[in-house]
Amino acid sequence: MQAKDSVDVVVRRRLRELRMQRGLTLEDVAQEAGIDVSTLSRLESGKRRLALDHLPRLAAALSVSTDELVREPAAEDPRVQGTSHTRDGVTYWPLTRQGPGGGLHTFKIRVSPRRRTAPTGLPVHEGQEWIYVLSGRLRLVLGERDFTIQPGEAVEFSTWTPHWFGVVDGPVEAIMMFGPHGERLHLHR
Structure with a gap:
């Protein structure tokens, strides 16, 4: 039994x-x-x-x-294996597996010091984004508002709001979470 x-x-x-x-x-x-x-x-x-x-x-x-x-599945290697992607002055390192079921994906990002000027048309897409700044000062434009995010601060916002992020005065390292729609926009456009 x-x-x-x-x-x-x-x-x-x-x-x-x-x-x-x-x-x-x-x-x-x-x-x-x-x-x-x-x-x-x-x-x-x-x-x-x-x-x-x-x-x-x-x-x-x-x-x-x-x-x-x-049968029990073979013990899975817990390490996240993934290559970095660089797009529009931001390098993304995956911190979570990219399963077919969607859901939130987490990345460590590095924003190049050259990414200083917001484009004319800010992107809008389905979902939410969350960013935690590890080092540097992040510039976040949300609609008509412009924010400076300091190390140790986090932001969360609806991506239905026109948005863009860049640097204030030097490189920025942060942790970023977004859903499949955000991943497509940031990594695969």
Whole structure:
């Protein structure tokens, strides 16, 4: 009985983990597996026992083999591997993994001392941004307002507001968080 309980626990954990990694909702997986959303929700939460006939359907819905669904994943290297990107005078080092499910992404940034003048048209996009200044003085333009952000200060703002950031008088290092829309604007335009 103990072995079955541990398989149940592993499968429950893997169901949710794989679903989240793929950016799928309970509805997406339930529909693909041909089971009720409430059943899948109860399976993930442990409120319902897993039946053997669920395994192949759930594995197929998540695009994995049944073996992958019932075994513990190999221990993942916790280090974030990523290369830096430089765009418009800002270098971005990833501090979080870029999973397919979207969500917030965190970067350490370095703003070049040459990035001093805001463009004529300030960008606007969906989402929120958060910046924490580590060193230097950051210039942040939000609509008609102009701010100087000192080391140790953080800002959070809606990116529906026209915005731009640069330097006041020298390089700036900061931690920046933004969602997928901000990532596309800053890194992939």
